[in-house]
Amino acid sequence: MTPSERPVLLVTGSRKGIGRYLAEHYLKKGYFVEGCSRGDGDIGDPSYHHHHVDVADEKAVRGMVADITKRHGRIDVVLNNAAIASMNHVLLTPAKSANRMLEVNVTGTMLVCRDAAKVMMRRRYGRIVNFTTIVAPIALAGEAVYAASKSAVVTFTRILAFELGQWGITCNSFGATPIMTDMIRGVPQDKIDAVVNGLAIKRLGTPEDCANVCDFFIHPASDNITGQVIYLGGVT
Amino acid sequence: MIARTDAYDIVLKSLTEVFAQIGTPAPDKVGEDTVLVGNDAVLDSLGVVQLIVEVEQRLEETHGVSLTLANDKAMSQRNSPFRTVGVFAEHVVATALEAAS
Numbered sequence: 001m002t003p004s005e006r007p008v009l010l011v012t013g014s015r016k017g018i019g020r021y022l023a024e025h026y027l028k029k030g031y032f033v034e035g036c037s038r039g040d041g042d043i044g045d046p047s048y049h050h051h052h053v054d055v056a057d058e059k060a061v062r063g064m065v066a067d068i069t070k071r072h073g074r075i076d077v078v079l080n081n082a083a084i085a086s087m088n089h090v091l092l093t094p095a096k097s098a099n100r101m102l103e104v105n106v107t108g109t110m111l112v113c114r115d116a117a118k119v120m121m122r123r124r125y126g127r128i129v130n131f132t133t134i135v136a137p138i139a140l141a142g143e144a145v146y147a148a149s150k151s152a153v154v155t156f157t158r159i160l161a162f163e164l165g166q167w168g169i170t171c172n173s174f175g176a177t178p179i180m181t182d183m184i185r186g187v188p189q190d191k192i193d194a195v196v197n198g199l200a201i202k203r204l205g206t207p208e209d210c211a212n213v214c215d216f217f218i219h220p221a222s223d224n225i226t227g228q229v230i231y232l233g234g235v236t
Numbered sequence: 237m238i239a240r241t242d243a244y245d246i247v248l249k250s251l252t253e254v255f256a257q258i259g260t261p262a263p264d265k266v267g268e269d270t271v272l273v274g275n276d277a278v279l280d281s282l283g284v285v286q287l288i289v290e291v292e293q294r295l296e297e298t299h300g301v302s303l304t305l306a307n308d309k310a311m312s313q314r315n316s317p318f319r320t321v322g323v324f325a326e327h328v329v330a331t332a333l334e335a336a337s
């Protein structure tokens with residue numbers, strides 16, 4: 001592939017966890033990968049560029065997308081993976097914590113979609129995957145606000161699909177089952193076991209599972225797959 | 237800072253590009269008073285969305301400035317800052333000025 005043919009993929013929250021795995025996965029596949037997080041990234045690949053960006057910061061997101069466009073002239077794929085979770089009983093959830101989850105998970109996702117889509121629409125091609133979770137459809141006690149924010153992501157994505165479809169941009173959501181990252185390290189083991197036991201496929205999720213679904217959604221042949229949500233483990 | 241003439245030029249060029257993209261012929265005469273929003277508009281509402289994005293992208297390419305033209309202030313004004321080519325150009329100048337301050 002010549003540099004001008006190499007697709008450009010932006011994955012948010014690429015410092016660690018699933019986002020980091022996906023960044024490395026798509027580097028191996030030959031993409032230029034642009035990543036972001038609030039902390040510093042340490043992926044050393046020359047085809048990787050890290051942006052020190054909080055996705056909830058409108059100006060910073062705009063600057064990041066402008067910088068990518070300046071260097072590459074295109075954005076082919078966006079994986080909106082960055083999110084925060086604060087697992088708490090609703091009676092013990094401060095407004096500040098709830099607002100921050102909504103700001104990062106919903107507004108942050110919206111901002112990255114908005115600015116990236118402006119670049120995608122000029123080439124009439126784009127693939128957007130927004131990250132949700134199975135805890136929304138299974139209505140897991142203890143994660144009400146986090147789950148609500150991820151339900152919002154699904155609805156947002158379904159409508160986005162209709163708003164951007166005419167420009168060849170597909171928008172889908174992906175909901176993982178529990179995966180052992182820092183995000184769920186504080187969740188008691190018996191609670192994780194109970195969730196896994198309720199699945200059709202009774203095992204933890206893996207970053208490879210996430211890459212598999214993203215591969216499908218972002219494939220050029222998936223141009224008629226949009227507004228969908230795929231959950232792992234049999235959850236619908 | 238963006239000069240009024242540059243802003244006007246970018247809005248006009250973007251308008252031509254949007255007409256090309258949506259595949260409808262541009263009206264014979266386009267200029268300062270060409271109406272973009274509301275009654276007698278030359279574009280439908282989706283065309284206006286496309287035009288705003290096109291102007292933002294061109295400003296970035298030609299002037300290296302990243303502006304969000306549909307900002308809170310713009311969207312809450314009683315009179316749309318996108319209503320004519322001329323008014324749109326004014327809005328570009330004002331938004332750039334505000335962003336620089």
Ligand SMILES: NC(=O)c1ccc[n+]([C@@H]2O[C@H](COP(=O)([O-])OP(=O)(O)OC[C@H]3O[C@@H](n4cnc5c(N)ncnc54)[C@H](OP(=O)(O)O)[C@@H]3O)[C@@H](O)[C@H]2O)c1
Nearest residue numbers: 013015016017018037038039054055082083178179181183
């Ligand atoms: N792990 C699971 O069990 C699970 C299950 C279902 C769905 N998911 C979803 O999968 C995605 C990834 O989760 P994960 O488990 O990999 O989480 P994680 O290990 O906590 O990693 C989150 C990543 O997002 C970044 N991030 C957080 N807030 C950010 C912000 N405001 N702006 C930019 N980057 C930000 C973090 O970096 P910084 O801290 O440096 O910003 C980090 O790189 C999330 O959308 C999550 O909801 C996870």
